[in-house]
Amino acid sequence: MLKQSLLKATAAAGIILQENFDKKFTISNKEGINNLVTEIDHKSEAAIISIIKNDFPEHFILSEEAGEIKQDSEFKWIIDPIDGTVNYANGIPICCVSIGIEKAGKMIMGAVYNPFINELFFAELGHGASMNEKKISVTDTSELEKSCLVTGFPYTYLDEPNGPLQVFEKFIRKGVPVRRLGSAAIDLCWVAAGRFDGFYEHKLSAWDSAAGFIIVEEAGGKVTDMKGDYYNPYQPGIVATNGKIHDDLLRIVQGGNL
Numbered sequence: 001m002l003k004q005s006l007l008k009a010t011a012a013a014g015i016i017l018q019e020n021f022d023k024k025f026t027i028s029n030k031e032g033i034n035n036l037v038t039e040i041d042h043k044s045e046a047a048i049i050s051i052i053k054n055d056f057p058e059h060f061i062l063s064e065e066a067g068e069i070k071q072d073s074e075f076k077w078i079i080d081p082i083d084g085t086v087n088y089a090n091g092i093p094i095c096c097v098s099i100g101i102e103k104a105g106k107m108i109m110g111a112v113y114n115p116f117i118n119e120l121f122f123a124e125l126g127h128g129a130s131m132n133e134k135k136i137s138v139t140d141t142s143e144l145e146k147s148c149l150v151t152g153f154p155y156t157y158l159d160e161p162n163g164p165l166q167v168f169e170k171f172i173r174k175g176v177p178v179r180r181l182g183s184a185a186i187d188l189c190w191v192a193a194g195r196f197d198g199f200y201e202h203k204l205s206a207w208d209s210a211a212g213f214i215i216v217e218e219a220g221g222k223v224t225d226m227k228g229d230y231y232n233p234y235q236p237g238i239v240a241t242n243g244k245i246h247d248d249l250l251r252i253v254q255g256g257n258l
Helices: 002-022 039-055 084-090 164-173 184-192 207-220 246-253
Strands: 027-029 035-039 059-061 068-069 075-083 097-103 106-114 119-124 128-131 147-149 198-201 222-224 236-243
Touching: 002 039, 002 106, 027 106, 027 236, 035 039, 035 084, 035 222, 039 075, 039 097, 059 207, 075 084, 075 184, 075 207, 084 106, 097 184, 097 207, 106 184, 119 184, 119 207, 128 207, 147 164, 147 184, 147 207, 164 246, 184 198, 184 207, 184 236, 198 246, 207 236, 222 246, 236 246
Parallel strands: 059 075, 147 198
Antiparallel strands: 027 035, 059 068, 075 097, 097 106, 106 119, 119 128, 198 236, 222 236
């Protein structure tokens, strides 16, 4: 029942994204330049929350736009109604619906759906990860210098040593390809699917990564915070890889050099 509700909510939101894509809609700005929210974010979110409340009215909900809908429950749904809102607002089809489910503080299930290229990623704890019901797995690349990486930059720049731009420069100056898609959930899923060898980002919120990180882990990858500790989506930094380049990528984001 939990999986069915998750997939139903993901599909319903995906239809809303498709129906309104590249059309006129209201756009407003949150904290920071170009940190957008659209009326479609709110419509997508409302559809997801409606399904959850109908199927599991006692469950806790954490969503990007609505915030916390608190309940005394060991289950928490963590929702990003559109991950990649800037892309969506500009008619760029690299965006998705992202929903993770946490039980007693541990992620147990996640779904990420990009309706524009019809890719549905799903993972359940202990049962592997899939894309459109086909099993996926991370790459076996073992050399960081030969990796293809992906990252993102925060809307409010982190003024700290070895920040996002400094790390990015280290890779670019050595010729290591680093992409920037604008959707952390898709970044994580594409690591899980073997399209990227690793992903790092300095500042994310729980709804950005909750679903994606369990998908990476269930695809055989490794996810930690930037200190190398087990990943907690309620802190900002993330490093997600195929596992084989993880220590080397950590060393760079922590201030080391290639």
